[in-house]
Amino acid sequence: MLLLQSEIASILLNGLQQGAIYALLGIGLTIILGTMEFLNLAHGALYLVGAYTGLIVFQETTLSNGFLYSQGITTIGFGGGFIAALILVPLVGFVVGLLMERYVAEPFYDRPETDQLLVTFGLALIVQEIVRNVIGGNTFQSIAPSTMFGVNVSQPISLPLVGLFPSWRLFIIAIAFVVIGLTYLAIERTDFGLVVQAGTRDSEMVRLLGIKINRSYSLVFALGAALAAFAGLIGASIQTISPQIGTERALLPAFLTIVVGGAGSVRGAIAGGLVLGVIISAMTQTYSQWAQIVLYLFVALMLIVKPEGLFGSMEVGE
Amino acid sequence: MARDTTTLSRRDVLKTSGAAGAAGLTGLAGCAGIGGGGGDSEYPALGNYPVEGDEVVFGLNVPQSGSYSQEGEDELRGYDLAVDHLNNGGGWVDNWDGLSGEGVLDKTVTTVEGDTATDPDTARQSASRMISRDNAIMVTGGSSSGVAIAVQGLCQEENVIFQCCITHSNDTTGSECVRYSFREMFNAYMTGQALAPVLAEEYGEDLNFYQLYADYSWGQTQQASMEQFFTDVGGWNQIESVPTPLGTSDYSSYLSDVPRDETDVLVLNHYGLDAANSLPQAIEAGLDEDMEIVVPLYNRLMAEAASGSIGGIFGTADWNWQLEDDATQSFVEVYREEYDRAPSYGARIAYTQTLQYAAAVERAETFYPPEVIREMEGVEYDGAGLGAETMRACDHQAQRDVLVMQGATPEEQTEDKLLNIVSQTSRDDMGYACDAGPAAECELGEYGDE
Numbered sequence: 001m002l003l004l005q006s007e008i009a010s011i012l013l014n015g016l017q018q019g020a021i022y023a024l025l026g027i028g029l030t031i032i033l034g035t036m037e038f039l040n041l042a043h044g045a046l047y048l049v050g051a052y053t054g055l056i057v058f059q060e061t062t063l064s065n066g067f068l069y070s071q072g073i074t075t076i077g078f079g080g081g082f083i084a085a086l087i088l089v090p091l092v093g094f095v096v097g098l099l100m101e102r103y104v105a106e107p108f109y110d111r112p113e114t115d116q117l118l119v120t121f122g123l124a125l126i127v128q129e130i131v132r133n134v135i136g137g138n139t140f141q142s143i144a145p146s147t148m149f150g151v152n153v154s155q156p157i158s159l160p161l162v163g164l165f166p167s168w169r170l171f172i173i174a175i176a177f178v179v180i181g182l183t184y185l186a187i188e189r190t191d192f193g194l195v196v197q198a199g200t201r202d203s204e205m206v207r208l209l210g211i212k213i214n215r216s217y218s219l220v221f222a223l224g225a226a227l228a229a230f231a232g233l234i235g236a237s238i239q240t241i242s243p244q245i246g247t248e249r250a251l252l253p254a255f256l257t258i259v260v261g262g263a264g265s266v267r268g269a270i271a272g273g274l275v276l277g278v279i280i281s282a283m284t285q286t287y288s289q290w291a292q293i294v295l296y297l298f299v300a301l302m303l304i305v306k307p308e309g310l311f312g313s314m315e316v317g318e
Numbered sequence: 319m320a321r322d323t324t325t326l327s328r329r330d331v332l333k334t335s336g337a338a339g340a341a342g343l344t345g346l347a348g349c350a351g352i353g354g355g356g357g358d359s360e361y362p363a364l365g366n367y368p369v370e371g372d373e374v375v376f377g378l379n380v381p382q383s384g385s386y387s388q389e390g391e392d393e394l395r396g397y398d399l400a401v402d403h404l405n406n407g408g409g410w411v412d413n414w415d416g417l418s419g420e421g422v423l424d425k426t427v428t429t430v431e432g433d434t435a436t437d438p439d440t441a442r443q444s445a446s447r448m449i450s451r452d453n454a455i456m457v458t459g460g461s462s463s464g465v466a467i468a469v470q471g472l473c474q475e476e477n478v479i480f481q482c483c484i485t486h487s488n489d490t491t492g493s494e495c496v497r498y499s500f501r502e503m504f505n506a507y508m509t510g511q512a513l514a515p516v517l518a519e520e521y522g523e524d525l526n527f528y529q530l531y532a533d534y535s536w537g538q539t540q541q542a543s544m545e546q547f548f549t550d551v552g553g554w555n556q557i558e559s560v561p562t563p564l565g566t567s568d569y570s571s572y573l574s575d576v577p578r579d580e581t582d583v584l585v586l587n588h589y590g591l592d593a594a595n596s597l598p599q600a601i602e603a604g605l606d607e608d609m610e611i612v613v614p615l616y617n618r619l620m621a622e623a624a625s626g627s628i629g630g631i632f633g634t635a636d637w638n639w640q641l642e643d644d645a646t647q648s649f650v651e652v653y654r655e656e657y658d659r660a661p662s663y664g665a666r667i668a669y670t671q672t673l674q675y676a677a678a679v680e681r682a683e684t685f686y687p688p689e690v691i692r693e694m695e696g697v698e699y700d701g702a703g704l705g706a707e708t709m710r711a712c713d714h715q716a717q718r719d720v721l722v723m724q725g726a727t728p729e730e731q732t733e734d735k736l737l738n739i740v741s742q743t744s745r746d747d748m749g750y751a752c753d754a755g756p757a758a759e760c761e762l763g764e765y766g767d768e
Contacts, residue, residue, distance in 0.1 A: 010574045011571075011574075014570050014571045014574055017570070018568060018570075018571075137387050137388060137391070138388065138622075139388065139591055139594055139619060139622070139623040140623065141594070141598065141623050141624065141625065141626060142598060144602070154602075155604065156602070156603055156604030156607075163578065164578070164603065164604045164608075165603070166570075166599075166602040166603050166604070168602065169570070169602075238568070238570075238599070238602075239567045239568060239595050239599075240567070240591060240594045240595050240598075240623050242591065245567075248565070248567070249567055280571070281571045284571035284572055284575075285571045285572075285574060285575045288560055288561065288562065288571075288572065289533075289561055291563075292563065
């Protein structure tokens with residue numbers, strides 16, 4: 001019995017950690033899709049941008065050959081490099097999002113979805129190749145710090161039921177959920193959020209009410225991009241970093257998440273991400289060979305039984 | 319995708335002027351192409367034989383994208399160096415009998431490159447283009463046994479010799495072996511033979527081990543060989559063996575499932591990027607505190623990407639630049655001069671397989687594939703950095719020494735040195751007869767002139 005409980009606890013914890021990344025990706029994708037009805041296949045590229053920005057910030061601030069070192073500062077301690085990345089990465093994502101909205105998305109708002117798919121997928125490939133050419137095709141080690149706010153996060157800690165669990169992963173589950181919570185509050189409880197929510201239901205009406213929705217569009221897009229970049233940073237702290245991670249690790253999970261959760265719904269993205277995370281974790285831990293099959297069966301079932309997703313008001317690509 | 323070279327544009331000219339015109343052009347140029355090296359005109363056309371003109375094309379089919387692309391870069395460096403030495407002398411060309419440093423059979427070697435994308439179908443298409451469009455007389459490359467097996471099958475059908483590069487699955491020279499393919503690299507079976515005694519001595523007997531393995535040709539044979547030798551040699555007991563999909567990036571759920579109390583040794587049968595993720599994640603989860611971790615096949619990509627985690631971890635490698643024999647040292651020297659870094663084992667295999675083919679052509683005095691194959695079968699050589707080797711006739715698997723390696727601690731590591739050599743297991747203490755191990759399942763197929 002205890003064995004079963006500990007198995008469930010470990011499945012839930014691994015699922016939460018995986019699900020948090022999916023949820024971050026899903027929220028970004030879903031608010032862009034819901035508000036602007038814009039299908040953004042470059043969402044994975046934003047994850048890539050986040051991972052590489054994190055890598056550069058981390059290297060330049062913590063390693064013994066970075067920029068700070070060249071200025072005579074050998075360490076800023078307390079996981080300072082990663083804290084700097086936690087602040088800078090979403091900012092970079094935000095700026096990239098603003099630029100993307102202005103120069104890539106906006107000209108395509110009124111074009112058919114196929115055009116949007118082509119231009120954003122093309123953009124994703126371009127970003128990937130630029131990274132490969134500028135930084136190189138090398139694979140970089142994940143960038144988890146050894147201490148964070150003075151706490152050692154490199155050692156696993158012993159949890160009741162679960163047993164030993166990497167403490168860094170506990171930490172990122174916590175920050176991911178803080179960010180997810182703040183985003184949820186921003187969209188549910190602020191005027192900006194109200195406009196976004198209204199925009200996902202009927203953007204024409206919002207415009208008729210005299211709200212400058214174009215500015216909101218830019219902000220929504222940038223917010224979505226910042227979340228994707230943040231997800232990239234979290235991903236980079238537990239997995240290796242290479243130019244193909246945007247398409248391989250981020251794009252598909254993001255879409256699966258909003259299929260399950262429902263397009264246009266932040267609550268749906270959070271729920272969808274967590275459900276997928278737990279399914280993958282449970283299958284991997286019990287019948288690993290069936291993990292992928294069960295995952296896609298589940299998503300296919302969702303599409304048949306509840307095509308609008310758990311919390312969505314419209315079907316994906318409608 | 320093949321890169322344009324001067325050869326290609328020459329070929330384009332030949333192609334546009336039509337076959338008859340091509341013969342005319344060659345004639346006009348006054349080349350002593352056919353029969354120039356002696357004896358070439360006495361065989362019937364087969365595959366891309368005869369080689370016309372004063373140049374001969376080698377097809378380099380390596381991963382330039384996909385999860386093994388970094389290895390592809392290293393392989394290309396090895397190939398480029400080999401071709402340069404074949405044409406201009408230098409490196410091992412000067413020490414290997416038969417090679418002149420003035421091309422192969424007096425023809426200048428040129429190359430075409432292709433991208434396998436680490437995918438068997440793409441690799442087959444790319445090799446097929448090299449054979450039909452570029453008239454490659456020999457194709458070489460690969461990284462991933464799935465790719466090697468796909469391409470060697472094609473080469474058998476096309477009567478074009480394939481010189482394997484990185485491929486470690488037992489099947490390449492076992493159940494999937496073909497007459498037209500040769501492998502210098504060792505295989506998973508030999509890894510088991512070399513590794514098990516070292517581990518049994520280091521960690522003791524009667525231990526429980528738990529395996530994770532990449533779920534494709536290489537991972538499956540790797541898993542089977544580890545099970546066989548750890549059980550036979552060390553008397554160890556396998557608790558469980560779990561497949562993981564190729565290209566998995568988060569192994570945390572798999573690792574959570576490893577029973578910490580029962581497991582003494584965790585075997586991670588992952589390669590390249592997969593290993594670069596699974597090994598650090600196993601250490602992050604603290605598994606190394608409760609058990610020993612083993613990574614049976616090391617490579618540089620993985621060692622670099624997981625450098626913080628490899629300290630003390632055992633595995634095997636094809637070859638290492640730190641070996642002290644003359645051949646190794648002379649190769650390392652010319653490689654460093656050219657690329658300003660130490661060669662990985664992928665570069666050595668690429669270099670060696672190219673020279674092996676060229677030397678066999680020189681011995682056969684013809685590019686006619688069946689004769690070249692007969693020259694390679696059973697050949698003894700010792701200039702490839704691993705001491706005496708035999709390219710065995712019955713399965714085309716090199717019988718050679720295998721290196722057991724141990725990861726260096728972060729403090730010991732330098733840019734070039736991430737691993738330490740623990741032992742060089744002699745081929746006399748390993749290997750298997752032609753009717754045993756993977757060779758028992760090998761049927762090579764036809765020479766093409768029967």
